[in-house]
Amino acid sequence: MALITLRKLLDKAAEGQYGVGGFNVNNMEQIQAIMEAARETSSPVILQASRGARQYANDTFLYHLMLAANELYPELPIVLHQDHGSAEACKSAVDMGYTSVMIDGSLKDDHKTPNSFEDNVRVTKEIVEYAHAKGVSVEAELGVIGGIEDGAGAGDMKSEYLTDPDQAVEFVKETGVDALAVAIGTSHGVYKFSKKPDHSVLVMDRIVEIHKRLPNTHLVMHGSSSVPQELLQEINQYGGAIKPTWGVPVKEIQMGIRHGVRKINVDTDTRLAVTAAIRKFFVEHPEKFDPREYLSEGRTANKKMIAERMKAFGQAGHAEDFK
Ligand SMILES: [Zn+2]
Structure with missing residues (x-):
């Protein structure tokens, strides 16, 4: 199967009422973990690279690793997405051959200060024109998602940062975006909530309201790692020092999927899975030093985490939809 656009993938996901994980990639092992999880669960795939990832791996390296995934897994539909x-x-x-981009116009160029609505519309519209002319999909963000991840996101969460449903309607009408990332109280990184979040903390009602008003715009949840407590325990047991923290429960994400959420960004959970596996390996095998041995432990743990998310989001079994 060829590379496909985000629009095509999420249109199908909407028909089938499921969500698709957007998993971040920075290196070969992460890409392999995602692809193996997708093959095992027969899932469509979103490989997404942040600016930080493109810098870390080098643009050409990263792009060709993703093309290798496309070549080696011809049965799976794959979106190559620029994150933030x-x-x-x-x-x-777009010029390089990604099939989808996220323009993050929610923040000013310092990546900290919230942008004005007008400036967000202006830059988003500019990218929609550029990308759509080349058949590439566009995701944008309205409202401000907290936390810092690869330089994206404001520091503190404030209620005025949440996505306003009226503004969302106007924003989509003005820009013509394919997918909209909404701010509903989630944040990037590992430190999301200081206690297990309930319904009110997450402001899931915003999603319900926005979806009602924009039934044809695919909604995206960012900062949606669940931060499994057992992974934190494992990391700390093997010498880590991560402070108590909670993520977004999978149940809440599934509720979002019932109300128009089609793309769910997960990065922290995969980082935790890899770190836990490698820390454990180092403690249990202090005599070993072949990077292939511990990197493959990390890759296996990552694959398992991603396969679980693919099943939970409902994308499993849907690679077939694109035949
Ligand atoms: Zn994000």
């Missing part, structure tokens, strides 16, 4: 792009990053991703 500036206008410049989005344009270069």
Whole structure:
């Protein structure tokens, strides 16, 4: 199967009422973990690279690793997505051959200060015109998602940062985006909530309201790692020092999927899975030093985590939809 656009994938996901995980990639092992999980569960795939990832791995390396995935897994539909792009990053991703970009116009160029609605509309519209002309999909963000991840997101969560449903309607009408990331109280990184979050903390009602008003716009949840407590325990048991923290319960994400959420960004959970496995390996095998041995432990743990999420989001079994 060829590379497909985010629009095509999420249109099908909407028909089938399921969600699709957007998993971040920075290196070969992460890409392999995602692809193996997708093959095992027969899932469509979103490989997403942040600006930080493109810098870390080098643009050409990373792009060709993703093309290798496409070549080696011909039965799976794959979206190559730019995560949290500036206008410049989005344009270069489109030129390079990505099939989808996220323009993050919610923040100013310092990646900290919330942007004005007008400036967000302006830059998003510019990227929609550029990308759509080349058949590439666009995700945008309205409202501000907290936390810092690869330089994206404001520091503190404030209620005025949540996505306003009226503004969302106007934003989509003005820009013509394919997918909209909404701010509902989630944040990037591992430190999301200081206690197990309930319904009110997550403001899931916003999703219900926005979906009602914009039934044809695919909604995206960012900062949606669940931060499994057993992984934190494992990391700390093997010498880590992560402070108590909670993520977004999978049940809440599934509720979002019932109300128009089609893409769910997961990064922290995969980082935790890899770190736990490698820490454990180092403690249990202090005599070993072949990176292939511990990197493959990390890759296996990552694959298991991703396969679980693919099943929970409902995308498992849906690679077939694109035949
Ligand atoms: Zn994000």
